[in-house]
Amino acid sequence: MRYFIAVDVIRYDERLLINALRDLGINVELIKVDNEVLPLNTSNAFRDSVILIRPLSAYNAIYSAVAFESMGGIAINSSKALYICNDKILTYCYLIKEGIRIPKTYLALSSTAIQNNLNNLKYPLIDKPPIGSWGRLVSYVRDRLDMKLVMEHRDQLSSSVLRAHILQEVIGFGRDIRCIVVGDEVLGCMIRKSSNADEWRSNIALGGTAENYVPNDEVRELAIKSAKSVGAEIAGVDILQGEDFYVNEVNGVPEFKGFIYATGIKVHEYIAKYLISISRK
């Protein structure tokens, strides 16, 4: 079995992964997927290969996974899992089908749909597009005036997928639990809190802070079941706590530098061991 890590930008996370694999005696190779022309149906170059998919750009991740699979390789995560995780609407669909609890969620495919229901919506609410990382365009909508601000600005975006609105009830305002799942195991969790009055989102990229969080059995099961429902072997599962626990997002290429810092859990070592275990299946 050969081992590869697919990247575009190489972060600290990927360096940790390389070292962890080398410590286990694996000579892993990096592939800069955005610098190569990748054959789909004329090569078997990745037979007997495991490729860990780590590009920063979601499309680089999904499409390189497709290419490696087409060349006979085992992409971790699979292109299918990555595609679902990239799109929050698809993710919710798979979670709902497995009976996993998510916040009350509504879909508006245009601002006309919102305008027609401006008085029926229950404010405050969260508005977000199907695609995007680090909390981008995730908006806290206090009332109809905010809703109109968001609608109007979104209508000017040129990407049609960014004109669909996910409307959600607000749960666990400014806090969420990030669990890292590898294989059938929850490695651990951290709780993220937003930084200040002006920024309610808890994303680390937006100044949020994180600390270790000890999950109970319910959270553990929820995280594992969520990862499975979208077909992800390695996942960051975001859970909101209100009266119950609710799954908010499944990340198929989870960053973990901040997670290690908050929890002390060496995610890279677990991932490295998991990759090696695949060859034994």
Add this chain to the structure above:
Amino acid sequence: MRYFIAVDVIRYDERLLINALRDLGINVELIKVDNEVLPLNTSNAFRDSVILIRPLSAYNAIYSAVAFESMGGIAINSSKALYICNDKILTYCYLIKEGIRIPKTYLALSSTAIQNNLNNLKYPLIDKPPIGSWGRLVSYVRDRLDMKLVMEHRDQLSSSVLRAHILQEVIGFGRDIRCIVVGDEVLGCMIRKSSNADEWRSNIALGGTAENYVPNDEVRELAIKSAKSVGAEIAGVDILQGEDFYVNEVNGVPEFKGFIYATGIKVHEYIAKYLISISRK
């Protein structure tokens, strides 16, 4: 069982479908999916319902299918089939896994990848983005100068998915075979030819002309297998003829007005019957 047709723009095709269902005694309801707020996890309103997914916008189609499925309905096509068909890279991945022949296909995830291989590419070639209908941005690239024109313009597009390049060998220049599959059956085929020297693409929207085409068993099997490989129950399968037959695309919301005109085959009636047959399964 209740029957619905999900639409955004209502075309001639959808009017034919409504009439065909009414002729079979079915009182079908139209749903303008872009005018409503659609619940995902708070409603069972589409239990015991079949919803034919017909929006023009690919995202309206995929996301409304997700919503109907989340509300207990049977979407035809399923959201899964629709998102695979919407993305040519995913589609190729599923076709390749089933051993279905496609043109020699390469992936460049950035223009850097192309620039690094400018002299290794075999011209002429077809360059296209993963997403898009009616031949949009599908380019016939004669040589390195054309390749650079295409690269540079694509880099200016704001949607990151449109910056990925599918590079393909040219097969059956200016002609393709469109087969309509419903359930396990190929209803028939038409052959499309490009209109003039300046426009090599055969899309009807670009002035292509079409006439009836009688498929042999190989084409029939290829079309059915292709639709199945992406999970589509109703599909337009585009096949290119070179020395062999090659699958080029699977359309999950096929238009058929032009097909009826070219072949005389009443697609709407077959679809109507297929929808009714589902309830008996």
Add this chain to the structure above:
Amino acid sequence: MRYFIAVDVIRYDERLLINALRDLGINVELIKVDNEVLPLNTSNAFRDSVILIRPLSAYNAIYSAVAFESMGGIAINSSKALYICNDKILTYCYLIKEGIRIPKTYLALSSTAIQNNLNNLKYPLIDKPPIGSWGRLVSYVRDRLDMKLVMEHRDQLSSSVLRAHILQEVIGFGRDIRCIVVGDEVLGCMIRKSSNADEWRSNIALGGTAENYVPNDEVRELAIKSAKSVGAEIAGVDILQGEDFYVNEVNGVPEFKGFIYATGIKVHEYIAKYLISISRK
């Protein structure tokens, strides 16, 4: 002297203009500027010609005016007036230089600039981009949370000019006075009021209502001086009333269907006469 009207979309306004010119014995010709290739430096085809510039698209207006001027014609308005009017920041600059009162106005060339001053800004305020018609993206910002919503969404727009923010004090909330200037004369004014609680903007396109408004000498002078300061011979001047009158915008291709309806003033007849008077200069 020959007379032309440059258009892209032909509105009711342009039909009125054609008829008014014909009633005065002028055989005016329409030019669809977006359907022709226009020479800049190889033609004198528009010598002794007056071209009224009426395209709906701002760039079609500016650039066709340039072309007609380059071909020897007199564009009304001139390309210079049109490009100044098209850009609110340039417009303000010309107004300020002439000592014309505008609302207190600040410029933020990036969201970083806003973020650095989030606590120093005086809310509520109006945020708008330099370019745009019909009130598009003009936002009423109640507080820092709204400001952040607007910043973040604007950062996602692909046009760099739309990432500049004009920040203005709120004056005459939901009401403005639109004056039509032709040559050295104010034809009249209407007052526009916003329609409802959810929409504070008074633009007719956003549901605003309008009625006749009799300007005092101050308003008349302000309108004429504003049009002159940007070099516009025909202009719609928007004035806000607080403790004083403040100029908010000068429109170089004013629509006037609604104005005629509100005031009874036949704008098209005045414009027609003005065009004819030019030849006598």
Add this chain to the structure above:
Amino acid sequence: MRYFIAVDVIRYDERLLINALRDLGINVELIKVDNEVLPLNTSNAFRDSVILIRPLSAYNAIYSAVAFESMGGIAINSSKALYICNDKILTYCYLIKEGIRIPKTYLALSSTAIQNNLNNLKYPLIDKPPIGSWGRLVSYVRDRLDMKLVMEHRDQLSSSVLRAHILQEVIGFGRDIRCIVVGDEVLGCMIRKSSNADEWRSNIALGGTAENYVPNDEVRELAIKSAKSVGAEIAGVDILQGEDFYVNEVNGVPEFKGFIYATGIKVHEYIAKYLISISRK
């Protein structure tokens, strides 16, 4: 008199300018214009000030110049000159009005205009948008097939200004003369040549090479007249040589690192002296 340099990104060029001013005993201040909220009509903070406008982003340059002028300052170049130079169509208009020779130039405001004239255009030609630096989207169009490639890709761009096409005869293929003008003087020129068979453009950013070029009187006069025609006191004037000399572009914020390297002329020192001379006027 106080002296400022307005910047966003600080390049080597700006460091040279600061040093040159300091060597002349001027304590110049840098202003990061994209980090500040700039008042337009509530401040006189830049009375008796000269502000050299050097932002990399064209809109940062234009709009910061407007702001400094509104606050009583002298922007070099003026906002007006910067606005004209930023738009190649406006620039051509001002050059043509002054009788300055430019390549045969045509304007197509939409791809419909091109499609309607596909057979009348004289190939090869240069196609470029009104806005853009470093040769971006400047295309060498060999024939109708290339023309269609360019049309179709441009139609997908979200900025409407980028959908206008400037069509030009090809002159001096792959070579141009860049002259630097300061005040009434041409400091010198360099000739730029494209790097290789795949890249005909001579921009340094695209791999072009440059060497010193000694201008004759005609070139000198052309450069000075061009800068004056758009109101630029400091300018990079690009001239093409065919049977005659033709002006191709006037740059209002010229980069000069490469120019110094090719010619040995210390542009920063001339600019510094020019700025100081202004106060004496």
